[in-house]
Amino acid sequence: MSNSNSITLDPKIPSGSLEGKWTKYKGDVPLVSPNNKLRLDVIVVGTGLAGASAASSLAELGYNVKAFCFQDSARRAHSIAAQGGINAAKNYRNDGDSIYRLFYDTIKGGDYRSREANVYRLAEVSANIIDQAVAQGVPLAREYGGLLANRSFGGVQVSRTFYARGQTGQQLLLGAYSGLARQVGAGKVELYARHEMVELVKIDGVARGIIARNLMTGKMERFGAHAVVIATGGYGNVFFLSTNAMGSNVSAAWKAHKAGAAFANPCYVQIHPTCIPVSGHYQSKLTLMSESLRNDGRVWVPKKKGDTRAPNEIPHQERDYYLERRYPAFGNLVPRDVAARAAKQACDDGYGVGKSKLAVYLDFATAIERLGEAEVSARYGNLFEMYEKITGENPYKTPMRIYPAVHYTMGGIWVDYELQTTVPGLFAIGEANFSDHGANRLGASALMQGLADGYFVLPYTIGSFLSTQIREPKIDTKHDAFVKAEKKANDDIHRLMSIKGKQSVDDFHKRLGKVIWDKVGMSRNEKGLKEAKKEVEEIRQDFNADLRIPGRADAFNPELEKASRVSDFIELGALMVQDALNRNESCGGHFREEYQSSEGEALRNDEEYAYVAAWEHTEPGKDSTLHKEPLLFENVELKTRSYK
Amino acid sequence: MIISGGRTLFSSGENKDKSMNITLKIWRQDGPDSKGRFETYELSEVTGDMSFLEMLDVLNDKLIKEGSDPVAFDHDCREGICGMCSMVIDGRPHGPQRHTTTCQLHMRSFKDGDTIHIEPFRANAFPIVKDLAVNRSAFDRIIQKGGYISVSTGQAMDGNSIPIEKANADAAFNSATCIGCGACVAACKNASAMLFVSAKVSHLALLPQGQAERSIRAKAMVEQMDKEGFGYCSNTGACAVECPVGIDLSNIARLNREYFRSHLKAEV
Numbered sequence: 001m002s003n004s005n006s007i008t009l010d011p012k013i014p015s016g017s018l019e020g021k022w023t024k025y026k027g028d029v030p031l032v033s034p035n036n037k038l039r040l041d042v043i044v045v046g047t048g049l050a051g052a053s054a055a056s057s058l059a060e061l062g063y064n065v066k067a068f069c070f071q072d073s074a075r076r077a078h079s080i081a082a083q084g085g086i087n088a089a090k091n092y093r094n095d096g097d098s099i100y101r102l103f104y105d106t107i108k109g110g111d112y113r114s115r116e117a118n119v120y121r122l123a124e125v126s127a128n129i130i131d132q133a134v135a136q137g138v139p140l141a142r143e144y145g146g147l148l149a150n151r152s153f154g155g156v157q158v159s160r161t162f163y164a165r166g167q168t169g170q171q172l173l174l175g176a177y178s179g180l181a182r183q184v185g186a187g188k189v190e191l192y193a194r195h196e197m198v199e200l201v202k203i204d205g206v207a208r209g210i211i212a213r214n215l216m217t218g219k220m221e222r223f224g225a226h227a228v229v230i231a232t233g234g235y236g237n238v239f240f241l242s243t244n245a246m247g248s249n250v251s252a253a254w255k256a257h258k259a260g261a262a263f264a265n266p267c268y269v270q271i272h273p274t275c276i277p278v279s280g281h282y283q284s285k286l287t288l289m290s291e292s293l294r295n296d297g298r299v300w301v302p303k304k305k306g307d308t309r310a311p312n313e314i315p316h317q318e319r320d321y322y323l324e325r326r327y328p329a330f331g332n333l334v335p336r337d338v339a340a341r342a343a344k345q346a347c348d349d350g351y352g353v354g355k356s357k358l359a360v361y362l363d364f365a366t367a368i369e370r371l372g373e374a375e376v377s378a379r380y381g382n383l384f385e386m387y388e389k390i391t392g393e394n395p396y397k398t399p400m401r402i403y404p405a406v407h408y409t410m411g412g413i414w415v416d417y418e419l420q421t422t423v424p425g426l427f428a429i430g431e432a433n434f435s436d437h438g439a440n441r442l443g444a445s446a447l448m449q450g451l452a453d454g455y456f457v458l459p460y461t462i463g464s465f466l467s468t469q470i471r472e473p474k475i476d477t478k479h480d481a482f483v484k485a486e487k488k489a490n491d492d493i494h495r496l497m498s499i500k501g502k503q504s505v506d507d508f509h510k511r512l513g514k515v516i517w518d519k520v521g522m523s524r525n526e527k528g529l530k531e532a533k534k535e536v537e538e539i540r541q542d543f544n545a546d547l548r549i550p551g552r553a554d555a556f557n558p559e560l561e562k563a564s565r566v567s568d569f570i571e572l573g574a575l576m577v578q579d580a581l582n583r584n585e586s587c588g589g590h591f592r593e594e595y596q597s598s599e600g601e602a603l604r605n606d607e608e609y610a611y612v613a614a615w616e617h618t619e620p621g622k623d624s625t626l627h628k629e630p631l632l633f634e635n636v637e638l639k640t641r642s643y644k
Numbered sequence: 645m646i647i648s649g650g651r652t653l654f655s656s657g658e659n660k661d662k663s664m665n666i667t668l669k670i671w672r673q674d675g676p677d678s679k680g681r682f683e684t685y686e687l688s689e690v691t692g693d694m695s696f697l698e699m700l701d702v703l704n705d706k707l708i709k710e711g712s713d714p715v716a717f718d719h720d721c722r723e724g725i726c727g728m729c730s731m732v733i734d735g736r737p738h739g740p741q742r743h744t745t746t747c748q749l750h751m752r753s754f755k756d757g758d759t760i761h762i763e764p765f766r767a768n769a770f771p772i773v774k775d776l777a778v779n780r781s782a783f784d785r786i787i788q789k790g791g792y793i794s795v796s797t798g799q800a801m802d803g804n805s806i807p808i809e810k811a812n813a814d815a816a817f818n819s820a821t822c823i824g825c826g827a828c829v830a831a832c833k834n835a836s837a838m839l840f841v842s843a844k845v846s847h848l849a850l851l852p853q854g855q856a857e858r859s860i861r862a863k864a865m866v867e868q869m870d871k872e873g874f875g876y877c878s879n880t881g882a883c884a885v886e887c888p889v890g891i892d893l894s895n896i897a898r899l900n901r902e903y904f905r906s907h908l909k910a911e912v
Contacts, residue, residue, distance in 0.1 A: 053797075060796040072718060072777075073784050075824055076726040092804065128800070135800035137793045137853045139817040146807025164817060170725055171820060178792035185788035193781060216773060245720040279693040282702055285722045386724065389741075389748045392692070455797045504708045506701070550708050555675075556774045558716055559708065 007262050007616050009629045012416040013117040018635045019099075022121045025417070026460055030467035037062030040466050041225040041475065043210055044068070045197045045252050048077035049169070049176055049447060050430025051231030053454025056179035059188035061459055063466075066223055067180065067189050068212055070196040070247055070561070075177045078233060078245040079450060082169025083290035083383065085151060085161035086133075086447040088126040093150055097158040099123045104636060106445060109155045109335055110410070110438020111588035111604060112638045113265070115612075115631060117417055118435045125456040126448050130162055132455055138175040140164050153443040154291050155335035155643070161444040166290050166382045172447055176454070195221070196561065197252040198492070199485040200228065200259040200426065207259075207426035208475045209482065211489045215561060218554040220489050222482045224475030227425045227466060229458065230256055234409035234431040236269070238569045238576065239521070240513025242406035243275060243288040249565040250572050253413050253432050261421035262614035262627060264434035265411035266572065267580035267590050270441055271522050272407030273339035276390050276400075277359040286405040287390055289362070290383055291443040294332045296367035296376065297400070299323050299339070301351040301360050311353070311361055311399045322346060330643040337440045337589050337602075338643060340404035344522045345600065347403070354401045363399035404522060408446060410437040410589060411579070414614040414629075418461035419453060422614075425465060429453035434612070439588025493553050496563050501546030505562045508543045512536065512566070512573055520576050525593040529581045536573045537621060543570060571620050578615070578623060585609045606638050664690045664756040668703065670715055671763040676771045676779075682761070692752030696739065697722060697729065699751055717776040724748040724888065727823030730830070731776045732763040737827035737886045745825065745888040765830035769837070769873045780826050782872040783840060789868040790861035791844040793853050806852050819847040821889045828883035828891070834875030839883035841869050842899030843891045849902055862902035 014021040014028075032040065040063050044055040047069040055067040069077060089102040102123035107114060130148070134140060140162050141149040150159045164171040183189040192212065198220070199211035209224035235250035236242040257263045274289045300319040307314065322342060324331045334342075343360045346352065353359050368376050373396060377384070384395045391401070413421050413428035415435050420427050430450040437445065519532035543566070551557045586595040586602035587609070595603040612629040665688045673680030687706075690699055697719050704714035720728040724745040731746050733739035739749045754760065762776065770778040808816075820843070828839035845862050848854030854861075877896060884893040 057797040071720055071726070071728060072780060073727075073824065075784070075787075076720055076728050078721060078726070081721045081723055081725050090803075130803045131800035132795075132797060134803035134806075135793065135795040135853060137816070137820075137848050137851050139813055139820050139847070139851070140803070142808055142810050142813040144810050146809055146813075147804045167725065167821060170823075171817075174820065178787065179795075179797075181784065181787040182792040182794060184784075185790075191784075193784070216779075243723075245726060246722060247720050280691060282691075282694050282698045284695070284698050284701055287723045385743075386748070389724075389744060389750065390695075392750070392752055459797065502709070504705050506705060548708060550711070550713055556716060556777070559714060 007422050007614070007627050009262065009414065009422070009614055009627050010416060011115060011629055012418055013115070014417065018116060018120050021117050022124055029460060029464050032463050032467050032470065034062055036470045038064070040064065040469060041066065042227050042229060042462070043223055043225040044229045044231055045210065046077065046231035046233060046432070047074035047177070047180065048079035048231060048233055048430060049173055049450030050432070050454045051077070051229070052173065052176035052180045053451050054229055054231060054429055054458050055189055056176065056183050057455050057459045058462070059183035065183070065189045066192065066225060068192045068195045068197060070194065070215060072194055074180055074191060074193060075174060077173060078248050079173045079447070080170045081245065082447055083166045083288065084292040085153060085163035085168045085444040086129065086172060087153070087160050087442070087444045088130045088162060088448065089123055089160060090127050090130060092148060093159045095158045097160050101158065102126060102160065105156045106436065106442060107438070107636055108641060109442040110440055111602070111641055112438065112606070112610065112633065113268070113587055113631065114436055114438030116633060116635055121457065122436050122449055122452050125452045128456055129448060129451045133172055133175050136175040136178060138164065138171045140171070151292055152295055152333065154294060154333045154339070155330070155442045163292070166292070166380065169447060172451065176451070198255065198489045198564070200256050201481050201485045202259060202423065203479060203481045206424045209477065211482070211485045213489065216556055218552070218557060220486050222477035222486060224477045224482070226469045226472055226475065227427065227462060230413060230426070230428045230432050231430050231454070232432050234412065235569070235572055236406045236409050238512065238573050239406045239517050240509045241278065241283060241286050241517070243272060243286050246285060249568070251565050251568045253428070254568040254572055256413060256421065256423070256426060256428070258617050260423045261426055261428070262414040262616055263412070263575060264414035264612050264614045265439070265579065266576045266615070267520065267583060268410035268439045268588060269406060270336055270408040270410060270589050271340040271404045273336055273343055273404050274362060274402045275405035275407070276387065277354060277356060277403040287386065288405065288407060289387060289400065289402060291336065293362060293380060293383060294339070296371070296379065297332065297362040297364050298366055299332055299343070299360055299362055301346045301353060305350040311363070320351070327643045334643045335440060335442060341522060341591060343404055359401035359403045361399035362402045364395060365399070368396065408441055410434065410439060410441055414612065418464055419458055420461070420465060427458060427462060429458055439590055493560065493564070496547065496560065496567065497549055497553050499544065499547045501548050503546050504548060505559055505566050508539060508547065509562070509566045509569070512539050512570055515539070516573050516576065520580050523591045523593050524580050526581065529577055532577045533574065533581070536570065536577060540570045540574070540621060543567065575615055575624055579613055582613060582626065583609055604640070610638070663688070664751065664754065666690050666699070666754065667759040669759060669761045670775070672715070672775055673772050675774060680772070690751050692750065694751045695722070695747060696733070696749040696751065697747050715776065716774040719747055722747040725823060727825035730765045730778060730825060732765060732830055734761050737765060737830040738888050743888060743890050745823070765826050767829045767835035767874070769835065770826060770829065782874070783824050783826065783837070785872065786837070786841060786865050786868045787844065790857065790864040793848060794857060808852060812850050816847050816850040819843045819850065819891065819895055822891050823889055825888065827886050827888055829874065831882040831886035832875065833880065833882070834878060836877045836883070837869050837872070837874040838877040838896050838899060839887060839891055841865050842895035845902050846895045846898045849898065858902065859906035862899065863906040866903050
């Protein structure tokens with residue numbers, strides 16, 4: 001694999017000390033004057049935490065913003081489903097937290113595969129997010145003294161997580177959405193719901209707009225702007241079954257990738273350890289049970305293989321509380337990748353419980369004894385209810401059955417320190433980019449990063465680019481580049497509609513998901529990955545030969561929307577396989593079976609793989625080209641991650 | 645509030661593993677201006693652990709393979725929080741189980757041989773997009789008129805600078821949990837949006853941060869609500885009974901008070 005000249009990876013990390021970089025950057029970055037801002041247009045695709053916070057903040061600054069979401073309302077983006085909390089280095093607990101600690105925990109939690117400067121900035125702005133949310137009226141949990149409450153989360157030893165019962169994502173998103181609504185009301189944001197970005201438009205190599213499909217009418221529409229921001233979340237739905245919303249997709253990011261934006265570390269996927277297990281072949285999605293449950297819940301399996309007794313009939317001494325046994329320092333609060341792999345191992349070894357034997361127990365009996373049912377209900381009531389609704393079992397009486405599920409993707413569009421992609425004028429924020437979580441994300445850090453990017457980073461860094469654009473007139477959507485992009489978008493739809501085969505979109509999506517879960521999931525090996533490569537290519541060819549989409553292209557047609565997304569997932573799947581094959585080490589969410597210690601812990605290879613793998617698209621069915629951004633650690637020492 | 649036919653949360657799960665035959669009568673309508681009609685579908689091998697929407701997935705897959713048009717319905721998170729799923733099931737928004745969205749409803753709530761009627765949320769302010777999918781953008785326009793606190797990024801002071809009494813914080817939270825699904829409108833014989841609007845007005849009126857705009861907010865949001873064509877509230881309480889997240893009727897009382905108060909504060 002050679003470095004071609006079409007993409008150069010310049011991370012643009014400011015010079016100076018780690019602590020001073022962001023301050024220095026903000027002091028040096030060129031500004032755009034207020035009256036020039038009024039002449040500049042920005043497109044923001046996606047209205048989750050990152051997109052809504054960016055769109056409203058940019059509009060408040062004076063830019064003219066156009067915001068897009070595929071849902072029927074901006075308030076429904078999947079950030080809304082985040083349960084547990086948001087981290088911030090406030091040190092309100094006086095327990096030794098600091099910006100540096102949050103930075104260090106995040107770098108370590110990410111298994112030393114993220115960029116120091118970006119992560120430090122994230123920790124630095126984290127406290128402002130809480131202030132901003134409170135000012136918007138976000139009802140974060142409070143104590144009787146009226147001050148903000150905190151809870152603990154996995155992978156850290158301080159209590160820095162702010163929360164709103166088990167609905168933190170909902171409350172933060174509604175806060176960001178209210179800010180966005182205010183700007184729509186003020187005429188500074190034009191909001192396009194039920195619109196899906198289907199092409200990125202570049203003029204002279206610079207991102208200048210998008211083609212969006214109006215999902216109500218099926219018509220392609222052109223939108224021009226001086227800069228484009230992708231805030232469309234992660235690609236977890238490549239697995240078909242995940243905790244993502246049904247509509248969550250990679251398409252906008254993938255179209256940007258095909259238009260020249262490098263895609264980084266696609267093999268870094270977070271498998272969340274505590275989800276409700278699959279119940280049948282009709283399963284359409286998986287539901288997460290917040291990591292906060294591991295504060296008081298204890299994970300166990302029977303000591304005897306294939307034990308069929310009901311959980312309450314198994315005495316304590318015949319239970320293996322395997323996380324407490326293997327990781328005494330962190331116990332049930334080990335990071336997600338560690339907890340997920342341990343659950344898989346227990347089930348693979350024959351200790352799994354429930355009908356499918358693909359589950360372990362998460363037990364609250366000890367907590368109920370210690371705290372009483374009322375207190376447990378106050379902490380986790382809504383989660384217990386949700387569990388009961390889905391499984392028909394009462395977790396106050398019998399332990400929850402849980403199993404890992406795909407939850408978050410650390411990989412994403414490559415961005416530099418300014419959150420700009422390899423396409424000038426194209427930015428990527430939130431889960432859609434790759435930058436802050438390395439190979440594994442810590443709990444309660446997704447909300448933090450999405451809002452950090454949108455409220456406090458992009459509004460500064462986009463100025464660096466837009467300050468060079470003040471002479472650009474309004475982007476003319478009659479330009480040839482728009483005509484061509486629109487034609488391509490229509491051709492793609494036409495191609496899908498005219499396959500007229502026999503199998504539904506879901507048939508292909510399930511097939512793809514199974515290959516990716518089995519071979520590019522919680523653990524991977526060379527043989528499996530090579531098989532996956534072949535299988536994904538076969539799926540791609542079958543999809544193009546035998547897909548059936550009912551209905552018309554020029555109307556509301558959810559099956560067509562799905563088909564177009566799955567088409568992109570198949571291509572992404574191939575890239576994930578290639579990335580996982582390339583990375584001959586185990587780190588974070590990427591566990592290669594060939595690289596593990598005798599105790600089954602991940603073995604990193606810092607000598608050869610301390611780099612970001614940024615991929616350049618060639619063509620569907622062909623290998624992508626690898627570009628490497630070396631990761632330089634000037635402030636932390638690379639250690640074996642231990643939670644023992 | 646006591647209602648008949650409401651099922652308790654901790655159900656017995658008696659239909660958990662059984663395979664059921666279900667008859668579906670589903671409202672089909674091509675677009676906002678076309679005429680709609682009920683169509684009947686038979687579905688076998690429905691199991692109790694299937695969610696209601698997974699049951700519709702199975703139906704749609706069957707329809708696609710038969711060469712017919714699948715049923716369009718809105719849905720996204722399928723965990724009861726995004727508010728996108730709608731539909732009226734046997735006359736009740738989100739179906740028979742209390743405090744449960746359609747996506748969280750499971751087939752164990754039904755019996756072998758049941759006939760289930762499925763309709764869209766019906767209201768003039770929610771035009772039908774197709775079949776069971778409706779356009780609820782009117783809700784967004786109401787929020788855009790005042791469902792926010794005017795604070796721009798960067799203006800905030802420390803989050804602990806204003807202590808908030810826990811009871812108020814909790815009450816504000818309860819109102820803030822509204823998922824914006826529109827079941828309250830669909831449940832109301834007048835298609836009133838009072839519960840939705842009152843939840844947002846209450847959430848912000850209960851917090852110190854929301855005081856500065858308290859009066860203009862209530863007025864502006866109610867004005868927009870009327871403009872969108874929602875009906876008036878006649879206090880039947882159906883909205884609160886059907887609300888999947890349990891938004892309380894007392895929010896409407898508070899909205900009335902806030903609205904009244906906004907008119908007492910004469911502009912000077």
